[in-house]
Amino acid sequence: MFSRRNLVALGGLVATAAANPCDIYADGDTPCVAAHSTVRALYSAYSGELYQVKRGSDNTTTTISPLTAGGVADAAAQDTFCANTTCLISIIYDQSGNDNHLTQAPPGGFDGPDEDGYDNLASAIGAPVTLNGQKAYGVFVSPGTGYRIDSGKDVATGNEPEGMYAVLDGTHYNDACCFDYGNAETSNTDTGAGHMEAIYYGNSTSWGYGAGDGPWIMVDMENNLFSGADEGYNSGDPTLSYRFVTAAVKGGEDEWAIHGGNAASGSLSTYYSGVRPDYTGYNPMSKEGSIILGIGGDNSNGAQGTFYEGVMTTGYPTDDTEASVQENIVAAKYAITSLTSGPALTAGDTISLRVTTPGYTTRYIAHTGTTMNTQVVSSSSSTTLQEEASWKVVTGLGNSGCFSFESVDTPGSYIRHDNFVLYLNADDGTKLFSEDATFCPLEALNGEGNTIRSWSYPTRFFRHFDDVMYAASNGGLQVFDATASFNNDVSFEITTGFAS
Numbered sequence: 001m002f003s004r005r006n007l008v009a010l011g012g013l014v015a016t017a018a019a020n021p022c023d024i025y026a027d028g029d030t031p032c033v034a035a036h037s038t039v040r041a042l043y044s045a046y047s048g049e050l051y052q053v054k055r056g057s058d059n060t061t062t063t064i065s066p067l068t069a070g071g072v073a074d075a076a077a078q079d080t081f082c083a084n085t086t087c088l089i090s091i092i093y094d095q096s097g098n099d100n101h102l103t104q105a106p107p108g109g110f111d112g113p114d115e116d117g118y119d120n121l122a123s124a125i126g127a128p129v130t131l132n133g134q135k136a137y138g139v140f141v142s143p144g145t146g147y148r149i150d151s152g153k154d155v156a157t158g159n160e161p162e163g164m165y166a167v168l169d170g171t172h173y174n175d176a177c178c179f180d181y182g183n184a185e186t187s188n189t190d191t192g193a194g195h196m197e198a199i200y201y202g203n204s205t206s207w208g209y210g211a212g213d214g215p216w217i218m219v220d221m222e223n224n225l226f227s228g229a230d231e232g233y234n235s236g237d238p239t240l241s242y243r244f245v246t247a248a249v250k251g252g253e254d255e256w257a258i259h260g261g262n263a264a265s266g267s268l269s270t271y272y273s274g275v276r277p278d279y280t281g282y283n284p285m286s287k288e289g290s291i292i293l294g295i296g297g298d299n300s301n302g303a304q305g306t307f308y309e310g311v312m313t314t315g316y317p318t319d320d321t322e323a324s325v326q327e328n329i330v331a332a333k334y335a336i337t338s339l340t341s342g343p344a345l346t347a348g349d350t351i352s353l354r355v356t357t358p359g360y361t362t363r364y365i366a367h368t369g370t371t372m373n374t375q376v377v378s379s380s381s382s383t384t385l386q387e388e389a390s391w392k393v394v395t396g397l398g399n400s401g402c403f404s405f406e407s408v409d410t411p412g413s414y415i416r417h418d419n420f421v422l423y424l425n426a427d428d429g430t431k432l433f434s435e436d437a438t439f440c441p442l443e444a445l446n447g448e449g450n451t452i453r454s455w456s457y458p459t460r461f462f463r464h465f466d467d468v469m470y471a472a473s474n475g476g477l478q479v480f481d482a483t484a485s486f487n488n489d490v491s492f493e494i495t496t497g498f499a500s
Ligand SMILES: *[C@@H]1O[C@H](CO)[C@@H](O)[C@H](O)[C@H]1NC(C)=O
Pocket: 056, 057, 058, 059, 475, 476, 483
């Protein structure tokens, strides 16, 4: 059968626009019914809206499109719009023409942390990458973050066949429920076994799991994460450690499959392909056709992960089609880029951090026991106080692209956030601690020094408020999230440490 691409080639046209994922699925007669990405166009001819950002300074929005048809997102347009303020990703547009846009997920079986039980929106700067050398921003999902469309147009329902894939950050995950992308309930509640069919990524062992310690690609079919034919353990589903992961899942009539691999090189492997799980409710399926990102079907929102691109198709894509999609993903050349900007920090240095808010500029970030605060410090302060206001910069405990701040007077204790309050706590060796103690310095929002964002909650920044230190979000629900004076309160001048 001649594909449209072949016909173009036969016609001798010069146009050699490479086929993007949704062109490839269309050629395979399993077209995309939804296509989501904040980093690039998923059709070679697509030049429309990729996503919308909303800025904190005035709550206005703008849309970000590809630089060229079929190309990488115009990240510079976001940077310009978001200069000197914070930005959230408010809409992830559907490129398929079906208007299956993903927006802030509503409450369901579980409430989200934002107003009226909605989930949080993701920071627009949490997941910078490059594609073919051009900067773009993915969707960094912290616990509590989620996107959804309740009634997806043309998305599989009942036992109808469908395919889907997503490109994810293989190193950003946890074991909470559930970092998903795919088909879920239209009611935002758990309506029973077989009512979902979504890619899951993480190291939950509450339902299924695979070989090694995880993370694994599994399929959330509701009330179960399947890693293969059986409930629980399936040896064919490997632990993945790639920075960029391709996860491809499909579900047909009495068949389903998990394929996965390195999104930056090589081909996909088959982790499962076979019959439906032999447990009540999963054969036939009762899919409902909502689309979720970052949450479970009942709005469980404890999980974390990063999403760069993904699609839903109608029909059961062939392995060959999925292999071609993987080739296109590899050709997009996903690569990491710097997580920091502004005045550079150097691991090993001892620093102090001076407040820049007018009227408070004699204050420095300090601690009193486990309480993080600001105090007036100078070279004539006591040695004790000078040490309490001095921090050893070390490579980020949770991500080597950022930093952690170790106390000078209490070695082994680091600044960390817990419920969005900053504390000085001893490193307990857990993944949670290392992530909560990792911060990425950025060019200051007020231009004076650095604004220091949380790695694990990129909407949150070091902020002094009533002389206490918080991990604050701009215009969030807490008192310490107040927009007034936000830019100044989150900007700190890095100085040589008092006690260095
Ligand atoms: C933006 O909207 C939020 C939520 O409605 C509100 O708290 C905040 O004050 C608004 N910000 C501005 C600058 O108007």
